[in-house]
Amino acid sequence: MAEAEESPGDPGTASPRPLFAGLSDISISQDIPIEGEITIPVRSRIREFDSSTLNESVQNTIMRDLKAVGKKFMHVLYPRRSNTLLRDWDLWGPLILCVTLALMLQRGSADSEKDGGPQFAEVFVVVWFGAVTITVNSKLLGGNISFFQSLCVLGYCILPLTVAMLICRLVLLAEPGPINFMVRLFVVTVMFAWSVVASTAFLADSQPPNRKALAIYPVFLFYFVISWMILTFTP
Amino acid sequence: MAAADELTFHEFEEATNLLAETPDAATTSRSDQLTPQGHVAVAVGSGGSYGAEDEVEEDSDKAALLQEQQKPQPGFWTFGYYQSFFDVDTSQVMDRIKGSLLPRPGHNFVRHHLRNRPDLYGPFWICATLAFVLAVTGNLTLVLAQRRDPSIHYSPQFHKVAVASITIYCYAWLVPLALWGFLWWRKGVRERMGPYTFLETVSVYGYSLFIFIPMVVLWLIPVPWLQWLFGALALALSAAGLVFTLWPVVREDTRLVAVALLSAVVLLHALLALGCKLYFFQSLPPEHLAPMPQVSPLPPNVPRPSTLPQSMATS
Numbered sequence: 001m002a003e004a005e006e007s008p009g010d011p012g013t014a015s016p017r018p019l020f021a022g023l024s025d026i027s028i029s030q031d032i033p034i035e036g037e038i039t040i041p042v043r044s045r046i047r048e049f050d051s052s053t054l055n056e057s058v059q060n061t062i063m064r065d066l067k068a069v070g071k072k073f074m075h076v077l078y079p080r081r082s083n084t085l086l087r088d089w090d091l092w093g094p095l096i097l098c099v100t101l102a103l104m105l106q107r108g109s110a111d112s113e114k115d116g117g118p119q120f121a122e123v124f125v126v127v128w129f130g131a132v133t134i135t136v137n138s139k140l141l142g143g144n145i146s147f148f149q150s151l152c153v154l155g156y157c158i159l160p161l162t163v164a165m166l167i168c169r170l171v172l173l174a175e176p177g178p179i180n181f182m183v184r185l186f187v188v189t190v191m192f193a194w195s196v197v198a199s200t201a202f203l204a205d206s207q208p209p210n211r212k213a214l215a216i217y218p219v220f221l222f223y224f225v226i227s228w229m230i231l232t233f234t235p
Numbered sequence: 236m237a238a239a240d241e242l243t244f245h246e247f248e249e250a251t252n253l254l255a256e257t258p259d260a261a262t263t264s265r266s267d268q269l270t271p272q273g274h275v276a277v278a279v280g281s282g283g284s285y286g287a288e289d290e291v292e293e294d295s296d297k298a299a300l301l302q303e304q305q306k307p308q309p310g311f312w313t314f315g316y317y318q319s320f321f322d323v324d325t326s327q328v329m330d331r332i333k334g335s336l337l338p339r340p341g342h343n344f345v346r347h348h349l350r351n352r353p354d355l356y357g358p359f360w361i362c363a364t365l366a367f368v369l370a371v372t373g374n375l376t377l378v379l380a381q382r383r384d385p386s387i388h389y390s391p392q393f394h395k396v397a398v399a400s401i402t403i404y405c406y407a408w409l410v411p412l413a414l415w416g417f418l419w420w421r422k423g424v425r426e427r428m429g430p431y432t433f434l435e436t437v438s439v440y441g442y443s444l445f446i447f448i449p450m451v452v453l454w455l456i457p458v459p460w461l462q463w464l465f466g467a468l469a470l471a472l473s474a475a476g477l478v479f480t481l482w483p484v485v486r487e488d489t490r491l492v493a494v495a496l497l498s499a500v501v502l503l504h505a506l507l508a509l510g511c512k513l514y515f516f517q518s519l520p521p522e523h524l525a526p527m528p529q530v531s532p533l534p535p536n537v538p539r540p541s542t543l544p545q546s547m548a549t550s
Contacts, residue, residue: 117391139314140321141356210324214356221364228371232391 069093076156079198086149086202094155097162098127101226104165105233118229126225131155134218138207141215145206154219157199158226164191165230172235184231192227196220320355320434328357335442338476344442345435345480353434358441362407365444366400368451373399373515375455395515406507407444411436417496421488430484439480443473447508454516462512470508474501 053061069092102123118126135150168184199219207215309315334348345353374392381389411433418430431439450469454462477500485493 118393122393137321137356137360140318142318142321210326213325214323214328218360218363221360221367225367228367229391229393232374234389234391 065090065092069096072156073159076159076198079201083202086145086153089149089152091148091152091155094127094131094152094158097155097158098124101127101158101162101165104162104169105229107233107235117233123229126229127155127158130222130225134222137218138203138215141207141211143203143207143215145203150203153199153202154222157195157202157223160191160194160198161188161223161226161230164188164227165233168230168233169235172233188227188231192223195223199223320353322352323354323356327352328354331357331438331442332445335445335476336472338472338479340479343480343483344439344476345431348442349435349438353432353438355434355437355441358407358437358444361441361445361448362403363400365448365451366403367396368448369399369403369511369515370396372451372455376457376516379455379457399511399515402507402510403444406503407440408437410503411440414496414500418484421492439477443476443504446473447511450508451511451515454512462516466508466512470505474504477501477504 068088068090072090072093102120105118105123106120107117131151131154134154135145135147138145138150139147164187167187171180171183171187174180196219200216203219204212204216309319331344331348331354334342334344338344370392373395377387377389377392381387415430415433415436422430446469450465453465456462478497481497481500485496488496
């Protein structure tokens, strides 16, 4: 190796050695492996997306979406500070809940239209425009949640109130009276509190701390109006 | 801490005098440009009243103000333009609500509480709350009446929500528009004080409606004279707030115009309260209901014979 370090082009030396003569003495004693694969192993997931979602059966598609909706229902029923609802938002759940609630709030057409309870369209409008207004309000106050994420959370948190509507309808099958009303009042109050707590758990972190109450109050008003519609329902 | 409190109080007064006597810096800038002079004026006032609290808040306030002065003014088609109308904290909204509940003669709501930062959060959500509370308590009155007299037919009456919200929102937005237009038209008469901007007028009206919310809830008590008493009290407080706010602007006008304007404002407010009482709190069976009774003006301080509508005599 010492020969290799000598500069063969040194003008002072008049040696007749050829250029790079020392290099021929270098030998690579070890086998440095320089061969290998340069192909990236194809992940099996990519292969799945390539062909399967178009070719899978309709049942698979529906079940996948239903499972996602069901998973979010579980998150609403046991509210923790998680962001599952925020990460993969979808609006199927709110649509199913809103339609169910509006259908259950329908009464028979025996009553005059003017004096009756909310019609299907009124419930729809109250729920969706209420959710949109609250979302716009929270964005105007400086919250950093996206539009559809907020709609998703507000829609999913109607689930406890829909359950309350189911229970109220069952309770109303029994005889009317003050006990009947007390039971319904208790159920609706508990579910209203559950809805507000669940939506607060998801939405509170997206607001700046000195405006949290300003953003939460419209949510409270929104669920209060829906609870009122449920409580005043008479078949 | 007492010395600091004294200092903040004096600064407060000087700031409001400054704001009153420099109309160009205070009010018209808000309608023309969004940021520079208006926010400079605010720095004096907000530094005074929040000085007793965290210094961190004050520093971040000033830092935010300085940043805003450097930003270009957003056009009205951008989201940022509307965001500037919601630039309030919880404490500020509570302070404004408290200020509207307790009007004092020299205490101008626009100068002392809004201070060049009118917001739309208060008016919008107070109107929404009032509309829903009206519908809910009106329905509750029917429930309670049915308990006393089982012949009354109960129904949820959901259409009243629509009526309530349309009425309240029209009042809280169209009347300030008319008032602002009128004051703008009479602007030439005044030397000292410019008119309030449209947003400030809307804010004043919105916050003045807040007292109607507890009044409507108290109307659940089915004692008629108590209901009229609460109504008169709330109307007096609310109208007083409006009058004290508008007085500095109209007092330089001719006497006739000033008196006419203020009495028109009070009259409209009284009409609103009366209309709410009559329409939402009738506890009669539906057959006896007159369709939206003809409301004759009945201001509490003007003795005038008026023809009472049929339902009013029985409610």
